[in-house]
Amino acid sequence: MIEAVGLTKRYGDRLAVDQLSFSVKAGQVTGFLGPNGAGKSTTMRMILGLDAPTSGRVTVGGKPFAQAAYPMREVGALLDAKAVHGGRSAYNHLLCLAQTNNLPTRRVDEVLELVGLAAVAKKRSKGFSLGMGQRLGIAAALLGDPQVLMFDEPVNGLDPEGILWIRNLMKALAAEGRTVFVSSHLMSEMENTADHLVVIGRGRLVADCSVQEFIDNNSELSIRVKTPELTKLNTVLTDKGAIVRADGDEALLVTRLGMTEIGDLAFDNGIRVHELSPIQASLEQAFMELTKDSVEYHAAVPAGKGA
Numbered sequence: 001m002i003e004a005v006g007l008t009k010r011y012g013d014r015l016a017v018d019q020l021s022f023s024v025k026a027g028q029v030t031g032f033l034g035p036n037g038a039g040k041s042t043t044m045r046m047i048l049g050l051d052a053p054t055s056g057r058v059t060v061g062g063k064p065f066a067q068a069a070y071p072m073r074e075v076g077a078l079l080d081a082k083a084v085h086g087g088r089s090a091y092n093h094l095l096c097l098a099q100t101n102n103l104p105t106r107r108v109d110e111v112l113e114l115v116g117l118a119a120v121a122k123k124r125s126k127g128f129s130l131g132m133g134q135r136l137g138i139a140a141a142l143l144g145d146p147q148v149l150m151f152d153e154p155v156n157g158l159d160p161e162g163i164l165w166i167r168n169l170m171k172a173l174a175a176e177g178r179t180v181f182v183s184s185h186l187m188s189e190m191e192n193t194a195d196h197l198v199v200i201g202r203g204r205l206v207a208d209c210s211v212q213e214f215i216d217n218n219s220e221l222s223i224r225v226k227t228p229e230l231t232k233l234n235t236v237l238t239d240k241g242a243i244v245r246a247d248g249d250e251a252l253l254v255t256r257l258g259m260t261e262i263g264d265l266a267f268d269n270g271i272r273v274h275e276l277s278p279i280q281a282s283l284e285q286a287f288m289e290l291t292k293d294s295v296e297y298h299a300a301v302p303a304g305k306g307a
């Protein structure tokens with residue numbers, strides 16, 4: 001288990017992480033979400049003792065990770081998959097890590113097999129594709145058979161097959177009872193992988209809940225109504241307090257009124273309805289809504305495309 005209490009990191013006048021408190025439990029995948037620059041990598045580096053907090057503390061299994069007697073047996077981390085000596089083969093890279101960390105040599109073959117790199121184990125990692133590099137980084141993280149695993153943006157730049165592989169691996173590791181903490185700036189990725197979410201924006205905690213709670217709390221249900229009498233229905237629904245938006249030329253998107261009420265109101269007013277369907281806002285939309293005030297860099301809207 002990872003536990004952060006009042007964790008804070010200041011770089012000069014920039015507050016990268018601001019009073020962050022959360023815990024990451026074993027046996028589930030916890031997604032660590034935030035827009036670019038939210039403070040995810042900084043937090044992960046503090047968990048690993050690579051950066052010292054300005055204030056607050058973070059422990060892994062009850063103690064600061066810097067005090068771990070056998071670090072690779074306790075936490076496996078993939079922070080930067082490119083941090084590999086390109087001239088070495090995958091096998092030698094892992095062997096070197098195993099030997100310097102007192103890990104049995106047989107683990108090298110085991111993890112190479114596990115990540116699907118056994119066939120290219122003797123090739124120099126310099127020629128590896130991005131996906132192979134990620135797999136090698138993950139092999140290194142798994143080398144010490146640790147109970148806690150941390151992955152910083154592991155699917156960045158991967159193809160769909162690579163993404164699926166990492167997703168299934170993380171789930172399998174959590175199912176074995178391990179603590180799996182994975183950062184991403186893409187909610188759509190976490191939606192399919194994580195059980196629990198820790199969401200931050202500008203270094204601050206924005207949400208700490210299960211994926212389902214996040215959906216329930218943040219995505220508003222709207223109803224799509226298709227009708228040939230748009231204007232009439234719009235007036236009727238707005239009079240009853242609904243928020244109504246046009247959805248193309250034939251339909252309305254309605255919030256604040258349920259499907260039954262909308263159907264009944266249309267019937268009572270003699271308005272023909274051709275479709276009535278619930279639309280759940282995607283988790284991505286909910287995440288963007290929640291963190292919109294905390295995005296560090298907003299892209300400029302091209303002239304003429306603004307609201």
Ligand SMILES: Nc1ncnc2c1ncn2[C@@H]1O[C@H](COP(=O)(O)OP(=O)(O)OP(=O)(O)O)[C@@H](O)[C@H]1O
Pocket residue numbers: 011014015016034035036037038039040041042043185296
């Ligand atoms: N070594 C540093 N010196 C100064 N500022 C830093 C340093 N490292 C990070 N920052 C700043 O701290 C903030 C948080 O950065 P961090 O890399 O932790 O965010 P992130 O959520 O991981 O972002 P991304 O998704 O872009 O990787 C940013 O404003 C960043 O510019």
